[in-house]
Amino acid sequence: xxxxxxxxxxxxxxxxxxxxxxxxxxxxxxxxxxxxxxxxxxxxxxxxxxxxxxxxxxxxxxxxxxxxxxxxxxxxxxxxxxxxxxxxxxxxxxxxxxxxxxxxxxxxxxxxxxxxxxxxxxxxxxxxxxxxxxxxxxxxxxxxxxxxxxxxxxxxxxxxxxxxxxxxxxxxxxxxxxxxxxxxxxxxxxxxxxxxxxxxxxxxxxxxxxxxxxxxxxxxxxxxxxxxxxxxxxxxxxxxxxxxxxxxxxxxxxxxxxxxxxxxxxxxxxxxxxxxxxxxxxxxxxxxxxxxxxxxxxxxxxxxxxxxxxxxxxxxxxxxxxxxxxxxxxxxxxxxxxxxxxxxxxxxxxxxxxxxxxxxxxxxxxxxxxxxxxxxxx
Numbered sequence: 001x002x003x004x005x006x007x008x009x010x011x012x013x014x015x016x017x018x019x020x021x022x023x024x025x026x027x028x029x030x031x032x033x034x035x036x037x038x039x040x041x042x043x044x045x046x047x048x049x050x051x052x053x054x055x056x057x058x059x060x061x062x063x064x065x066x067x068x069x070x071x072x073x074x075x076x077x078x079x080x081x082x083x084x085x086x087x088x089x090x091x092x093x094x095x096x097x098x099x100x101x102x103x104x105x106x107x108x109x110x111x112x113x114x115x116x117x118x119x120x121x122x123x124x125x126x127x128x129x130x131x132x133x134x135x136x137x138x139x140x141x142x143x144x145x146x147x148x149x150x151x152x153x154x155x156x157x158x159x160x161x162x163x164x165x166x167x168x169x170x171x172x173x174x175x176x177x178x179x180x181x182x183x184x185x186x187x188x189x190x191x192x193x194x195x196x197x198x199x200x201x202x203x204x205x206x207x208x209x210x211x212x213x214x215x216x217x218x219x220x221x222x223x224x225x226x227x228x229x230x231x232x233x234x235x236x237x238x239x240x241x242x243x244x245x246x247x248x249x250x251x252x253x254x255x256x257x258x259x260x261x262x263x264x265x266x267x268x269x270x271x272x273x274x275x276x277x278x279x280x281x282x283x284x285x286x287x288x289x290x291x292x293x294x295x296x297x298x299x300x301x302x303x304x305x306x307x308x309x310x311x312x313x314x315x316x317x318x319x320x321x322x323x324x325x326x327x328x329x330x331x332x333x334x335x336x337x338x339x340x341x342x343x344x345x346x347x348x349x350x351x352x353x354x355x356x357x358x359x360x361x362x363x364x365x366x367x368x369x370x371x372x373x374x375x376x377x378x
Contacts, residue, residue, distance in 0.1 A: 073189075074189055074190065074191075074194065074226065075189070076187045076188070076189040077187060077188055077189070077226045079180045079181060079185045079186060079187055079188050088348055091343060091346065091348060091349070091351060091354055092342050092343055092346055092354070116361070119361070119365075120361070120364065123364045123365060123368045124162055124364075126368040126371065126372055127158070127159065127162035127163065127364070127367060127368050127371055128162055128163060128164075129371075129372075129375065131165075131250055131251075131375060133246065133247070134245075134246040134247060134248070134249050134250060134251070134252060135250065135251050135252070135272050135273070135371065135374040135375065136242060136246060136251075136252045136254065136270065136271045136272055136374075137155065137251065137252065137253050137254065137271055137272065137273045137274070137275065137370055137371075137374055138254045138256050138264075138267040138268050138270075138271035138273075138274050138275070139151050139152045139155065139253065139254065139255055139256060139274075139275040139277060139309075140256040140257070140258060140259055140264045140267070140268065140274070140275075140276060140277070141258050141259070141276065141277040141278065142258060142259050142276075142278075142284075142287045142288060142291055143258055143284075143287070144258060145279065146258075146277045146278055146279050146284060146311070147277045147278075147279060147309065147311035147313070147338070148173075148255065148256075148258070148277040149173075149177065149178050149179050149182055149255050150182065150277075150311070150344055150350070151275060151277045151309045151311070151338070151366075152169065152179060152182075152253055152254075152255040153169075153179065153182040153183055153350045154338075154350070154363040154366070154367070155253045155275070155363075155366070155367050155370065156169040156183070156219060156253045157183075157215075157216075157217070157219070157350065157352055158363055158364055158367040159219075159251045159253070159367060159371070160215065160216070160217035160218055160219035161217050161352075163218075163250055163251065164218075165218075165249070165250030165251075166205065166209075166218050166219070166220060166248065166249045166250065167217075167218065167219045167220070167249060167250065167251050167252075167253070168212070168219070168220050168221075168222065168245060168248075168249040168251070168252040168253070169183065169215070169219065169220070169221050169222070169252075169253050169254075169255070170192065170221075170222045170224075170241075170242070170245075170252060170253070170254045170255065171192065171221070171222065171223050171224035171225075171255050172192060172224060172233060172238055172254050172255060172256050172257060172263055172264075172267060173224055173255055173256060173257045173258075177223075177224050177225065177255060178347075179221070179223070179224075179255045180213070180221060180223050181348065181349065182347075182348075182349065182350050183213075183215055183221055183349070183350065184215075184349040184350070185213045185215070185221055185223070187213075188213065188223045188225075188226045189211075189213075189226070190211040190212070190222075190223075191222070191223055191224060191225055191226065192222055192223070192224050192233050192237070192238070192241055193233055193237055194211070195211055195222060195241055195245075196237040196240045196241045198211060199240075199241065199244040199245065200244075201244070205248050208245065208248050220249075222241075222245075224255075233263055234262075234263070235262050235263055235266045238263050238266060238267065239266065239270070242254070242267075242270065251371065251374075254267050254271065256268070259291060268302075269302075271374075272305065272373070272374035272375075272376075272377035273305050273306075273307070273370045273371070273373040273374035273377070274302070274305055274306045274307070275306075275307050275308075275309055275366075275370055276288060276291065276292070276306060276307070276308050276309070276333070277308075277309045277311065278308055278309065278310050278311070278328075279310075279311055279313050280310050280311060280312045280313060280317045280319060280321050280324065280337070281313070281317070281318060281319065282318060282319050285310075285319065285324045285327070285328065288308060288328060289327065289328055289331065292306070292308070292328060292331035292332075292333050293331060295331075295333070296331055296332060300332075301377070303331060303332045303333055304332060304373075305373050305374075305376075305377060306333045306334070307333065307334040307335070307336060307366065307369060307370050307373065308325075308328050308333050308334070308335045308336070309336055309338055309366055310324065310325055310328070310335060310336065310337045310338065311338045311344075312337065312338065312339050312340040313340065313345065314340060314345075315340050317340075321337055322337075325337055334369055334373075336362065336365060336366040336369065337362065338359065338362050338363065338366070339356070339358045339359055339362055341355055341356050341358075341359040342356075343355055343356070343359075344359065
């Protein structure tokens with residue numbers, strides 16, 4: 001779309017990729033229909049209503065990827081090996097029973113329950129606001145173990161719970177990413193790289209969802225791999241997929257590679273809002289602050305559309321979390337603290353019913369602010 005926001009995204013892409021990119025390089029665009037024979041039929045999917053977002057005008061397709069095209073349909077593989085699944089323990093609740101009881105008693109005595117309901121009501125109103133075009137939200141971090149995939153799963157499940165239009169979660173970290181495991185996917189078949197060779201403008205939402213993993217609450221997952229180390233997704237493949245899928249889903253949350261990977265940079269530049277996951281540790285906060293300072297050198301829209309999700313990894317963090325959040329906020333980015341939660345810290349499938357109340361409230365507030373920032377960008 002030839003508008004101001006489109007132009008600044010191109011400027012960021014050029015800044016991130018370096019001077020070798022010509023100034024008139026076109027941005028991500030919808031792919032042209034593939035001339036090769038259609039792949040094997042996609043698995044059947046439950047029909048979902050199309051989101052109330054208009055189709056985007058088609059523009060010239062970017063240069064084709066050098067990755068060889070798949071000629072046969074992939075086999076469906078389990079997301080987690082049966083023997084590996086056997087080592088998992090029963091999932092724990094986010095808070096011990098004693099803490100939950102004491103919290104409930106305080107809410108009754110202090111009358112905070114009504115205030116909590118009012119906050120949730122306002123948050124729900126923000127999350128349910130309509131969009132005219134699909135919003136894309138990129139989640140990344142500066143290193144592994146920062147809570148990036150957990151934040152992606154929290155955002156995606158929150159949007160799917162509150163919104164009526166379809167929500168898509170994309171794994172753009174194919175090197176054994178854990179997003180399918182976090183979302184409880186039973187099996188994996190088609191991947192991000194596969195869909196780049198399949199998606200075409202004339203396809204309907206029902207056609208598209210046949211290649212995706214269905215999740216609860218009208219959410220869908222596009223995995224980056226089948227749980228094995230394989231070819232990495234290049235920037236051209238990522239751009240083709242994301243531009244083509246934008247018109248089908250009201251909100252798309254992308255689990256990116258860690259910075260400074262090329263696909264992660266492209267995802268940050270093209271998204272309407274960015275989330276930088278950071279652990280509440282001294283080195284995590286220091287590294288995140290350095291990245292935010294770099295983002296400040298880009299056009300102001302970038303830092304203004306960035307939110308830091310500061311995750312407390314242990315019951316007794318080694319830093320003053322509130323002071324760290326204030327320091328990060330001096331860069332102009334929004335900062336949200338995700339409190340320690342035993343269920344999140346244990347890994348494995350994310351079950352929102354097992355989250356502690358503080359973690360649920362913090363996740364909802366984070367999702368609402370990120371979504372509101374994305375609505376301000378075209």
